[in-house]
Amino acid sequence: MTSENPIPTVDLTSFSSPSTHSDADRLAAGQAFVAVLHRYGFANVIGHGFTADEINQAFQWNKTLFDLPYADKMKAPHPPGPFPHRGYSGIDHYARADTNTSTSPDGEEATRKISDLKESFEVGSAHDDQQQNIWLPDDTLPGFRAYATSLYERLAGVGSVLLAAIGLGLGLDAQEHDALQHLASHRHSQLRLLHYPAVSKARLRHDVRARMPAHNDWATFTMLFQDGDSGGLELRDPQTGGQFLRAQPEGGALVLNVGDMLERFTNGYFRSAVHRVSVPEAEMVDEETGVPARRSIPFFVSPAPSHTVATLSRFVSDENPRRYDPVRFGEYGASVSKYHYQVGNI
Ligand SMILES: O=C(O)CCC(=O)C(=O)O
Numbered sequence: 591m592t593s594e595n596p597i598p599t600v601d602l603t604s605f606s607s608p609s610t611h612s613d614a615d616r617l618a619a620g621q622a623f624v625a626v627l628h629r630y631g632f633a634n635v636i637g638h639g640f641t642a643d644e645i646n647q648a649f650q651w652n653k654t655l656f657d658l659p660y661a662d663k664m665k666a667p668h669p670p671g672p673f674p675h676r677g678y679s680g681i682d683h684y685a686r687a688d689t690n691t692s693t694s695p696d697g698e699e700a701t702r703k704i705s706d707l708k709e710s711f712e713v714g715s716a717h718d719d720q721q722q723n724i725w726l727p728d729d730t731l732p733g734f735r736a737y738a739t740s741l742y743e744r745l746a747g748v749g750s751v752l753l754a755a756i757g758l759g760l761g762l763d764a765q766e767h768d769a770l771q772h773l774a775s776h777r778h779s780q781l782r783l784l785h786y787p788a789v790s791k792a793r794l795r796h797d798v799r800a801r802m803p804a805h806n807d808w809a810t811f812t813m814l815f816q817d818g819d820s821g822g823l824e825l826r827d828p829q830t831g832g833q834f835l836r837a838q839p840e841g842g843a844l845v846l847n848v849g850d851m852l853e854r855f856t857n858g859y860f861r862s863a864v865h866r867v868s869v870p871e872a873e874m875v876d877e878e879t880g881v882p883a884r885r886s887i888p889f890f891v892s893p894a895p896s897h898t899v900a901t902l903s904r905f906v907s908d909e910n911p912r913r914y915d916p917v918r919f920g921e922y923g924a925s926v927s928k929y930h931y932q933v934g935n936i
């Protein structure tokens with residue numbers, strides 16, 4: 591079931607424009623942010639520092655990239671296997687052309703991996719010592735490499751600001767704050783451009799249940815922009831455990847969801863939110879247009895792979911005993927991403 595109620599919006603202008611705000615403003619905003627994340631594992635964030643023009647520009651690049659012919663996009667192919675998680679993964683329209691019109695729910699369409707319903711381009715830091723970026727030749731998409739590199743840096747900066755807001759809202763001391771900062775490595779986070787093509791009513795009827803099935807993100811937290819009014823991102827309410835709530839795109843807001851590392855760090859005070867990208871029921875959709883295309887831009891704020899994430903002792907008590915052993919982020923991420931790669935759904 592889906593609720594119409596969007597998740598609450600938090601304004602973090604006092605952090606993104608510190609000179610025009612007081613410490614008291616920041617404390618109040620940080621505490622409000624923490625309260626929403628504690629309740630939902632998600633928050634809509636405004637005042638993050640990205641202008642409307644910057645967001646439009648990011649979606650314009652998303653469109654220009656995915657509008658390229660498949661053969662051009664495949665000049666920067668994601669290598670087989672989960673690592674390095676870089677470059678283009680997508681839909682071979684030519685290979686699937688002959689199965690596109692299948693109407694049998696038992697046929698090939700039904701068993702097709704859900705990954706066929708999206709295409710993505712993964713970008714890391716230019717200074718990542720573990721995973722190298724995989725770029726298109728510059729004459730295939732002039733300026734894209736420079737743009738995506740700058741977008742990565744910009745979002746990494748926003749991620750640090752949001753992490754500081756969480757630290758202030760939690761009332762961490764200096765040592766705890768230092769441990770929190772290790773959950774965001776500018777060199778090891780990840781930018782993803784996503785495009786979900788339009789889906790026909792026929793496919794909705796027969797085999798398409800979701801654009802991205804329910805999952806958790808395994809890093810610290812994810813910041814995500816969604817295009818226009820297409821929507822579709824939903825989170826499972828951590829309090830009811832069943833009901834899915836819409837994360838509606840609201841003018842310029844980014845959606846932040848808690849990932850596994852922040853859950854472990856806080857011993858479950860923040861829950862890594864289960865989320866999915868849904869499609870409407872076939873009956874709700876126009877025969878001609880189907881479900882329109884959708885674009886999103888997530889940024890996964892992550893620790894360094896060598897960093898061991900341990901629970902802060904302030905979150906451990908007799909009522910809430912330690913739930914997690916310390917874990918090296920690289921090892922954790924490798925096992926989870928290997929699983930996702932095998933099932934091919936994220
Ligand atoms: O496209 C979206 O809105 C969600 C993307 C997502 O959950 C992911 O890439 O992990």
Ligand SMILES: [Fe+2]
Pocket residue numbers: 805806807812865
């Ligand atoms: Fe996700």
